[in-house]
C-alpha cells in the first residue's frame with residue numbers, strides 16, 4: 001500500500017562557487033571535469049519556491065514564474081523526472097504510475113542573470129521530486145541532472161560537489177563540508193551589475209572551452225587538486241585570508257579560461273573589472289574582501305563582520321546608488337541560517 005502525498009513543497013537557496021565548476025565530461029549526465037566547492041547563500045529574497053502535485057493531465061506540466069509549458073519540451077526536466085520514476089519506491093504502484101506531475105516554481109530574483117537561478121531551481125525541484133516519489137538515490141543526483149551546480153544547493157553552509165569516477169554518475173554527488181553555523185563572522189555582499197539574461201549559457205560556454213581551451217586542460221590537470229585541498233583547509237580552520245585568496249584566483253582563472261576559449265567568451269563587463277580593481281586596491285595591506293564572478297557580470301563579495309561597515313561605505317562611495325535601483329542594487333546577508 002502506498003501513501004500518496006497530494007502536494008510537496010520546498011524552498012532552496014542559491015550558491016556561489018569558490019572553486020569553480022567549468023567543463024563537463026558528460027553533457028548527458030552533467031558530469032564535471034573537476035570537483036567544486038561553494039557557499040550556500042541563506043538570503044531570504046534569493047531563493048526558489050517549488051510545489052509538486054500529482055495530476056490526472058495528459059502531460060507533465062511546469063509553471064515557471066507564472067509561465068506554463070510542457071515538460072516534454074525541456075530535456076533537463078525530463079531527465080529529473082525519468083530518474084525519480086526509475087528509482088521510486090512508489091512508482092510500482094498503479095496509482096502513481098498513471099499520474100503526471102504539475103510543477104509550480106517561482107524565483108524571487110531575476111532568472112538567468114548570473115545569480116544562479118538554475119541552481120536554486122533544480123535543487124528545489126530535486127527536493128520535491130525526491131520526496132514525492134520517495135526516490136532511493138542520493139537526491140543531489142536529481143538536482144545535478146537538471147543543472148550541475150544545483151547539486152550544491154541541496155545543503156546549507158559549505159558544500160563540495162565530488163566529481164566522481166564512475167561513468168554512470170552515481171558517485172558524482174554533493175557533500176556538506178561544513179554547516180551553515182560553522183563560520184558566523186563571514187559576510188556576503190552581492191553587487192548586481194546587470195540583471196539582464198546572460199548571452200552564452202554556461203552549458204554552451206563549457207562546451208566551447210572544453211573544445212578549444214588548452215588552459216582549461218592545464219587548470220584541470222595541474223591546479224585544482226591543490227586548490228581544492230587548500231580551500232577545504234581554509235574553510236575548516238576559518239582562515240579568511242587563504243579562503244579569500246583562493247576564491248579570487250579561482251574567479252580570475254575561470255574568466256581567463258573563457259578568454260582562452262576560441263572564439264572568446266566574455267561574461268564580465270567594465271563595471272565588473274572596476275570592482276576587481278577597487279577590491280585589489282582595498283586589499284593592498286591585508287586581504288579583507290574577496291570577489292568572485294560566475295557566468296555573468298555580477299560580483300559576489302565575501303568579507304568578515306569586522307570589515308563589513310567600512311567595505312559597504314567604500315563601495316557606496318565608488319558606486320553611489322541611483323534613485324531607480326537604489327534598493328535593488330545590493331543584497332546582503334551574514335552567512336547564518338535565514339539571517340537578515
Ligand code: PMV
Nearest residue numbers: 017020021148149202294295
Ligand atoms: O550548473 P551550471 O551549468 O549553471 O554551471 C555553473 C557554472 C558556474 O556558475 C560558472 C561555476 C559554478 O561552479 O557554479
